[in-house]
């Protein structure tokens with residue numbers, strides 16, 4: 001068993017594809033007005049998609065946190081829909097900006113807006129985030145019916161993650177900064193949010 005070939009050439013890890021992180025600290029927090037906000041910005045290359053900028057702000061004082069993503073190249077407003085039908089679909093990449101609305105019929109809707117974070121994840125990560133929100137309802141809601149509904153939604157999400165149930169996921173983003181990256185995805189152009197001229 002001649003496995004001891006030790007004359008392999010030592011090759012340094014090539015430093016990542018131009019990924020750089022800029023961090024600024026001591027900025028004014030919009031929530032608690034202390035100079036305890038850290039801003040970070042980094043670029044990430046998403047295969048079969050392109051470069052995105054990932055921004056975040058985190059306050060050390062009041063724990064305010066906001067994150068968002070933006071495509072480096074401008075993209076068309078679009079609606080992505082996919083039927084998730086097996087555990088292998090869990091690895092499909094998802095880019096979701098704070099301006100995206102996410103609809104999972106019979107499960108949940110995530111609305112865009114101020115409180116909505118943007119992030120790069122995969123289908124499983126997206127489902128885990130939704131599950132976490134439903135768990136909060138399960139653990140804190142005082143309405144019995146809401147708690148029961150939350151419990152059954154958690155089961156449904158778990159079954160989907162395990163590949164035992166199908167779910168449809170739709171992401172709409174008028175800014176074009178979101179995507180589901182898969183051959184299975186159906187992409188439709190969205191009319192931009194142009195004010196009616198009539």
Ligand SMILES: [Zn+2]
Pocket residue numbers: 029030031032033034036059060061062063064
């Ligand atoms: Zn703060």
